[in-house]
Amino acid sequence: MAKRSTTTEPAIDSTEQKIFDAAHEVFSQKGMDGAKMQEIADRAGINKALLHYYYRSKEKLYEMVARAILNKAVSAVREVLEKEMPLEEKIRRFIETYIGVISRNTFIPLFIISEINKHPERFFATILPQDLPKPHLFFQQVEAEIAAGRIRPIKPQHLLVHIISMCVFPFVGKPMMAVLLGMRPAKMQTFLKERTAEVTQFVLAALRPQ
Amino acid sequence: MAKRSTTTEPAIDSTEQKIFDAAHEVFSQKGMDGAKMQEIADRAGINKALLHYYYRSKEKLYEMVARAILNKAVSAVREVLEKEMPLEEKIRRFIETYIGVISRNTFIPLFIISEINKHPERFFATILPQDLPKPHLFFQQVEAEIAAGRIRPIKPQHLLVHIISMCVFPFVGKPMMAVLLGMRPAKMQTFLKERTAEVTQFVLAALRPQ
DNA sequence: GTCTATAACTCGATAGAC
DNA sequence: GTCTATCGAGTTATAGAC
Numbered sequence: 269m270a271k272r273s274t275t276t277e278p279a280i281d282s283t284e285q286k287i288f289d290a291a292h293e294v295f296s297q298k299g300m301d302g303a304k305m306q307e308i309a310d311r312a313g314i315n316k317a318l319l320h321y322y323y324r325s326k327e328k329l330y331e332m333v334a335r336a337i338l339n340k341a342v343s344a345v346r347e348v349l350e351k352e353m354p355l356e357e358k359i360r361r362f363i364e365t366y367i368g369v370i371s372r373n374t375f376i377p378l379f380i381i382s383e384i385n386k387h388p389e390r391f392f393a394t395i396l397p398q399d400l401p402k403p404h405l406f407f408q409q410v411e412a413e414i415a416a417g418r419i420r421p422i423k424p425q426h427l428l429v430h431i432i433s434m435c436v437f438p439f440v441g442k443p444m445m446a447v448l449l450g451m452r453p454a455k456m457q458t459f460l461k462e463r464t465a466e467v468t469q470f471v472l473a474a475l476r477p478q
Numbered sequence: 479m480a481k482r483s484t485t486t487e488p489a490i491d492s493t494e495q496k497i498f499d500a501a502h503e504v505f506s507q508k509g510m511d512g513a514k515m516q517e518i519a520d521r522a523g524i525n526k527a528l529l530h531y532y533y534r535s536k537e538k539l540y541e542m543v544a545r546a547i548l549n550k551a552v553s554a555v556r557e558v559l560e561k562e563m564p565l566e567e568k569i570r571r572f573i574e575t576y577i578g579v580i581s582r583n584t585f586i587p588l589f590i591i592s593e594i595n596k597h598p599e600r601f602f603a604t605i606l607p608q609d610l611p612k613p614h615l616f617f618q619q620v621e622a623e624i625a626a627g628r629i630r631p632i633k634p635q636h637l638l639v640h641i642i643s644m645c646v647f648p649f650v651g652k653p654m655m656a657v658l659l660g661m662r663p664a665k666m667q668t669f670l671k672e673r674t675a676e677v678t679q680f681v682l683a684a685l686r687p688q
Numbered sequence: 689g690t691c692t693a694t695a696a697c698t699c700g701a702t703a704g705a706c
Numbered sequence: 707g708t709c710t711a712t713c714g715a716g717t718t719a720t721a722g723a724c
Binding site for chain 1: 689690691692
Binding site: 514515516526527529530534535536 | 698699700701702703
């Protein structure tokens, strides 16, 4: 078996990388149970045996992919949440970058959430990254602004959850929303593009002191 | 095979009902692919053969369960959205009943969303109910209030999506939120109970004119 | 490293006794 | 109606040639 150092990235067009990319596509769309090794092999343009040659088992391959997905999501949140900048700017930037990441990778949140639900043990034991974003600084900033009377009183945890929900959910539940709103795909596309501005405006309006 | 009239409810403690309940649990947690007939049989306290005796195939059993879940979700939304009442009251009631349903059935939205993603054809063809809630009346009300200067201008579709997102997402993504906020299950429970009040307050604040 | 062939296993479904 | 036993399709995983 190819013993691969985790720290060294495999070459872009190596078989190993092609397998990983194919697995990424299939797992992120169908989850662990729905994904089939045959489909991954087909997409990678190789045969099943090679999957096992590079990544011993389906389980192992899955873990690799799942970790990569998680890391992407986590670093996007941390990027903004932990930086030093004025609250309003932080909120604007958070919404913008977060919606950006999600809209370019719609499957991420659904993947994470589904897999936590189906296999919580595995998820927390082997997939969740060690160093999660710390929202502490953000909470302190909110408290400070409230104390200074520059924003309406609100529990900072709820504010964060409000924002994340409005950023993520419309993309996760896109087909549902489309049906409810009676929008065809093209119109839905336009609608989702407006979200960044709409969410920002909504949040800032809700925070304006009485 | 037992020919069951769809209109007549089977007795509460009948084998048929026990199977349905077990299937409901397992399917709602693991989806179509993740669910195993053996597990359903075990939970129902019977053997696999009986599942097929009552519900010909896994697919059929799944459809029954999925339709029941969908109907529950849909009727909850319609209940409030289509009734005649002042906008502020409607918003309050919508948030309250919607969070109520979701918190008593956390799995519903995730189930719907995952299954749409994995098997869109089946979902739209055989599971989605015919008569979906019509948000039209709600949209008109919002436009009217804006015209009268009683609320800040906002696109009604976005308002509805904001509200739904803030109601649903924290429950769907509960484990993720708990990790991010660093809350243990008990604290998370308390936190989610506060959502009704917090979301209501937030939305009304964001709509206040000027 | 990559392939073909096949073993080993999982799981939905059916046959047939009671 | 309910059970045990088993079939057969589909899937993961391995053996072994090249």
